[in-house]
Amino acid sequence: MHITEPTQLFKSLSDQTRLRCLSLLVQQGELCVCELTYALDLPQPKISHHLGNLRKAGLVSDRKMGLWIYYQIHPELAQWVVDMLSISIQGIQTHEPFASDTKQLMNMPNRPENLYSA
Amino acid sequence: MHITEPTQLFKSLSDQTRLRCLSLLVQQGELCVCELTYALDLPQPKISHHLGNLRKAGLVSDRKMGLWIYYQIHPELAQWVVDMLSISIQGIQTHEPFASDTKQLMNMPNRPENLYSA
DNA sequence: TCACTATATCTATATTTGTCGATATGCTAT
DNA sequence: ATAGCATATCGACAAATATAGATATAGTGA
Numbered sequence: 524m525h526i527t528e529p530t531q532l533f534k535s536l537s538d539q540t541r542l543r544c545l546s547l548l549v550q551q552g553e554l555c556v557c558e559l560t561y562a563l564d565l566p567q568p569k570i571s572h573h574l575g576n577l578r579k580a581g582l583v584s585d586r587k588m589g590l591w592i593y594y595q596i597h598p599e600l601a602q603w604v605v606d607m608l609s610i611s612i613q614g615i616q617t618h619e620p621f622a623s624d625t626k627q628l629m630n631m632p633n634r635p636e637n638l639y640s641a
Numbered sequence: 642m643h644i645t646e647p648t649q650l651f652k653s654l655s656d657q658t659r660l661r662c663l664s665l666l667v668q669q670g671e672l673c674v675c676e677l678t679y680a681l682d683l684p685q686p687k688i689s690h691h692l693g694n695l696r697k698a699g700l701v702s703d704r705k706m707g708l709w710i711y712y713q714i715h716p717e718l719a720q721w722v723v724d725m726l727s728i729s730i731q732g733i734q735t736h737e738p739f740a741s742d743t744k745q746l747m748n749m750p751n752r753p754e755n756l757y758s759a
Numbered sequence: 760t761c762a763c764t765a766t767a768t769c770t771a772t773a774t775t776t777g778t779c780g781a782t783a784t785g786c787t788a789t
Numbered sequence: 790a791t792a793g794c795a796t797a798t799c800g801a802c803a804a805a806t807a808t809a810g811a812t813a814t815a816g817t818g819a
Contacts, residue, residue, distance in 0.1 A: 529660060533660070675765065775804100780799100789790100
């Protein structure tokens with residue numbers, strides 16, 4: 524499913540939880556739900572719910588790997604959306620909680636990528 | 642008043658009426674409420690209401706000139722916001738109703754700028 | 760002062776959206 | 790088969806938001 528309406532795109536960006544997830548995904552490439560849950564320190568159903576919103580909006584794609592589901596920025600976004608996201612994420616890195624989220628993710632013990640990738 | 646939270650910024654962009662107004666303002670520089678009302682073909686109170694939202698969010702500024710109130714993109718926006726807006730507005734120009742709005746504005750008879758500026 | 764125009768605000772209502780907790784699905788390993 | 794973990798979805802409720810229409814404010818010109 525692709526983004527049809529620009530309005531819908533910005534609606535997806537207009538929630539703090541979703542923006543925090545997107546910020547990490549833009550920076551880190553691919554993350555599973557448990558990593559986002561840890562980094563943002565929020566209940567898992569809440570994270571899943573907002574990832575579902577981003578998925579429906581066509582902003583992220585997911586792939587299943589064993590027990591984990593990895594999300595990434597959708598690889599087929601229109602170029603202007605990619606540029607817009609990139610500029611925005613960079614712009615908000617000076618704001619909280621976006622900066623702390625990245626640090627928190629780096630402190631996560633036993634990240635699934637470390638166990639199963641490579 | 643300045644934009645404090647990125648979330649609030651995107652919330653302002655997430656409404657079709659506001660996005661249409663911003664699109665015209667980015668392109669045209671300065672417009673009064675009656676021009677926006679004509680271009681978008683929507684009730685005046687609705688336009689005013691959404692302009693109020695954009696004003697509170699710090700995205701636009703207004704100045705009174707006689708009977709008219711002119712709005713423009715706020716001249717003191719953070720650079721990343723200016724860039725983000727510019728890329729976004731350019732990106733959505735291929736979508737409706739944004740393209741038609743510009744045409745409709747160009748067809749407006751007796752635009753106040755033509756009468757009072759220069 | 761009066762009538763007219765442009766704009767903003769108010770009130771009520773309807774809709775959308777977020778949140779929470781519980782539960783369901785589905786994979787993995789024993 | 791059973792237990793345990795990761796994730797998604799569901800149902801109820803609360804909060805935020807958009808809309809419409811009526812009305813208020815304020816500038817202009819006769």
